[in-house]
Amino acid sequence: MSTTWSERLQAAIEARGRLCVGIDPHPSLIASWGFEPTVSGLENYVRHQIEVLGLTVAVFKPQSGLFEAYGAAGVAVLERAVADCKAAGALVILDAKRGDFQPTMQGYARGYLMEESPFQIDALTVSPYLGVGSLHPMFIAAAESGRGLYVLSRTSNPEGSALQLARTGEGATVAQQVVDDVEVRNEVLGPEFGLVIGATHEDLGVNLDEFTGSLLVPGIGAQGATVADVKRRFGDRASAVLPNVSRQVGRVGPDPHALKGAVEDLLDQVRELG
Numbered sequence: 001m002s003t004t005w006s007e008r009l010q011a012a013i014e015a016r017g018r019l020c021v022g023i024d025p026h027p028s029l030i031a032s033w034g035f036e037p038t039v040s041g042l043e044n045y046v047r048h049q050i051e052v053l054g055l056t057v058a059v060f061k062p063q064s065g066l067f068e069a070y071g072a073a074g075v076a077v078l079e080r081a082v083a084d085c086k087a088a089g090a091l092v093i094l095d096a097k098r099g100d101f102q103p104t105m106q107g108y109a110r111g112y113l114m115e116e117s118p119f120q121i122d123a124l125t126v127s128p129y130l131g132v133g134s135l136h137p138m139f140i141a142a143a144e145s146g147r148g149l150y151v152l153s154r155t156s157n158p159e160g161s162a163l164q165l166a167r168t169g170e171g172a173t174v175a176q177q178v179v180d181d182v183e184v185r186n187e188v189l190g191p192e193f194g195l196v197i198g199a200t201h202e203d204l205g206v207n208l209d210e211f212t213g214s215l216l217v218p219g220i221g222a223q224g225a226t227v228a229d230v231k232r233r234f235g236d237r238a239s240a241v242l243p244n245v246s247r248q249v250g251r252v253g254p255d256p257h258a259l260k261g262a263v264e265d266l267l268d269q270v271r272e273l274g
Contacts, residue, residue, distance in 0.1 A: 001115075005123055005148030005192045009059070009214060009242070012091050016058035017267040020093065020216065022246025023049060023062040023081065029247070033254040039073040045254075046081045052256045053249075054088030056263055059122075061216075061244055064096040082119055091122040093216065097152065099127030101134050109141035123148035125196060125216070129163070132181035143189040148214075153178040154205055156198025156219035165205050176206045186212050199225035199233065199243070208237045217241045221248025227269040239274040 001008075025045050027037035033048070035041035050060070062085075067078035085092045098108045111117055112124050124142075126135055128151050135151070142149050154164050154175040164175040172180070182193050191212040197204060199219035208215070215234070219225040220243050231238050245266055252258040 001122075001146035004146050004190065005142070006190070006214070008091055008122060008146075009148070012058040013242075016056065016090075018242060018270045018273060019057060019263070019267055020059040020061050020242050020244040021053060021057045021249055021263065022095070022218075022244055023060055024246040024250060025063075025066050026247075026250075029250045029253075032251070039070050039077065042067070042070055042074060043077045043080070046077060047084065048254055049250070049259070050081065050084045050088060052253075052259045053263055054085060054090055056260065057090050059091045059093060059242065060085045061093045061095050061246070063246070064094055079119060082121055086120060092120075093123040093125065093148075093150065094119060094121045095125045097125050097127045098138075099130055099134070101130055102137055105135060106137040109137045113138060113141040113147050114145055121147070123150060123194075125150045125152065127152050128178050128181070132178060132185075139185050139189060139193065143192060146192075148192045148194060150194045150196050150214075150216045151178060151182050153182075153195040154197045154201065156200045156223055156225075158200075160198075161201075161205075173205050179206050179208065179211055182213065183211050194242075197234075199223075199230050202233065204233060208234070208240075211237070211240075213240075215241045216244060218244040218246070221245045222251075227266075227272060231272055241273055243270050243273070 025042050030037045030041045030045045033045055035044045062081055067074040082092050112119050126149050138149055165173050168177050185193050194213040194216055196216050199217045200223050234241055249262050252262045
């Protein structure tokens, strides 16, 4: 890509607002929109969401696992969905949370982060729990192709705390170690690498003051957090937040006016973040 992820993200936010909408085709949501939870229903659900919101939303975040559940046909729907988002002028963060040792990560890099990759995404979520160093092929591929990564640090699910708030030998939380290790890569390769930090925790458990990448923040809406919570919990770093909302939007469909209204209401709220 001719521009970097951080440049494209900033331009998209300025043009469309600071909001990432998740495409999470849970079978129950597909059914609530009047479609069968089949490959055809999956495609109809996803296509409708993109057709209604594609010219409004800055960033979409498809949840890969909910497409993979349908096998190869579901992955094909995902590939088409990515292309449709891009055609509408939106950016795409693929929520795949890939994490493995380096030789396998080289394969994921070829699949997601190179010019010839079948998935022409802008950024990818990755898991650091084989060590941030295991993500080295992803950092290099993303930097070379102008793409971004979001590394899990302090996730919105309550089960994550037992691992993420555990202490290293030096006394930092595991989540903080991830923050620090990713920032080292930002200092070397440019601020293209962000973190996933959930909005649901009163105590984030990390210090983000020196972090230069963006913050992908799930947990708003169905998981209980509000935009006001984000502003309070992230403080001076709220302007680096990319809020992600999935079910709060999906559950009001399929009516186009309801979908657009939900997004417009959220865009009004997130302006408070700066």
